[in-house]
Amino acid sequence: MKPHGRHRASASLIPDGDDILDNNVEVILERPPDKKAEKDKERKRKSRDDVDAEFTYALAHMTTDINTFMMERRKFNNKQERLHHRGECNLCTHFPVTILAIGAKALLGHLKLVIRALSTKYKRLSIQSHRGFPLHLPENVVVEILLRLPVKSLVRFRCVSKRWCSLITDPRFANSQFRGASERSQRLLISSRSGIRSLDCEARFEDSSTPSVLVVPFQKRGRYVSIIGSCNGLVCVALYSHRDFYIWNPSTGNYRKLPDPGISLRGRKYWHGFGYDPSTDDYKLLVANFRMPPSRESEGKVFSFKRNSWKRILRGLEDPGYTEDSAGILCNGSLHWYLQLCCDPLSGQKIRGFDLAEEKFHEVPMPSVEYGPRGYVCIETLSNLGERLCLIVCMSTHMEIWGMMEYGVIESWAPMHRVGYFRVEPSGKDLNPLCLSRGGELVAMKHGIDLMRSNPDGEILECVEDFSDCDSRVCHATMFVESLLSPYLCLT
């Protein structure tokens, strides 16, 4: 008996119920010509998918049948052995085991090889699928699905395959995703002893006991990364006060080093500010150096993504008064700084704004709050909460955060949030509001080191002490939204 026995020969070897095996042998092994060749052509005419499905089906049944056959054979062999020992061997009558042994064994051996080959080939066939082969969604549908995923998922799914990676890192995809996102996750970027950490604004800080330290690809050993500002998911940082500026997307890790502004090193105070101007679809970075004494000129320059160069600011850099090194607060297309021109609390306070489109300074009206023991004690610290320019107004018993509900309209200043006093004496300088969570809670840094969350009534919901480093010269934290946007490109 030849191992590749023709089907007729096999038929005589294999008794009863194994016709299925017989037919499958025909399908898989070499087919004799004519009748079977026709069948073959017919099969090829069907879609390739049908063929695949059939193979899987045949494969599954073959495997089962072989197992059954092997089992039956084993049983019979054992029976024969016992009978033989008892001298009742019926070898020649029933299951022709010896003949089978040679022929079938070789047959089975060959089948096993075929099965193994098929298995490797159809390894990816999803047996779960009732079609018997994988369902592939068209790529345009996959892109629509991707567009509805949050940035964190998208950054992770870059790993899925090279095709997905190139889809997700495409700037057009990033723009679509950013524009269409129904919710943009807010995250906190906080400079700490162990590096820069990123936290979810919405989650309790105590839950994120080990928030990841972000890899800051350009950070130099020992240098603080000073955070200047963020918008559209891009964060502007500086390694020194007036040079080594980087635009960095913490979500994707992409960054860009800006050319040096060429501003002199000796200064008294520095202003920085980073923002996006939708009217010109341009990102701008402002750096200003205020020098002492007033006879020396102050210097200020603005970098624009579209211009890709620094431009000198000619007007508006008059004495900034008593101000700290500060990062401009972006709101309504302008950067803002809070300054006090002289000791008179009533008239000396100003909010100076820098319009990013026109690259000019202007003034923004302060809230008209009553000063005095029943009114406010001091006003400090500009911030942007919920897209409104805000100030901290310290009363005698508590602090209030006031927001300008309508930009530029002095009457629209109104209290938004209340903050109780901490253990230390009241001073707005100790509170640095970062953002409002989706539920309206205030997230803020206290004394530059503690991270706290409070509700609009002033109740402190949680406070994590010693979260950051205590270096008051350096800005410790900012809020940023997650995005895939590139630090090189504008939105359109």
Next chain:
Amino acid sequence: MADDGVNTKVEAVSKATTETIELRTEDGGVFDVDKPVAMEFLILKSFYEDEGRVFDKTSIRLPNVKQLELSKVIEYCTRALEFGAKSAAAAGDKDAERMVRQEREGFEAEFVDELSNEMLKELILAVNFLDIKEMLDFLIRSVANRIRNRSVAYVRQFFDIENDFTPQEEDQIHQENAWAFEGVDAD
């Protein structure tokens, strides 16, 4: 085999004299579908409107759609039309609008919960073929929700994608963006 349950629902919603159209699926299913529901299938709508055909009770064979998928599609579209009508009726009344919205969200959550990953994909293919914008958007959102917090391996299996990154390349992406791999649902 016409799904009597669906037809009863369809009949209950529509008026007695609504025209229906017969749709046949590739696996031998036959469905009598109300005209408003059938017109949600843009592939049918353009067939009638573009060709200027009279909407008579002809039978249309849908080559890429199976019984199970079509019955689910009809179910969703019928309910979507109902919700649309209720929403329009409730316009102006904030409470009523909210109730309709919640009812719809409840139905959609239940509808999608019952679908296996496989079925979800089958439905997307069917709905994409039939060109039903609203339902396609709903299914796409459902897939996004299903996979958003899953691992890379799960997503590969879901979309049946082969990993063509080397282990080193994959490792690098992992390390550079470790934060994105935190808090992911276990497989």
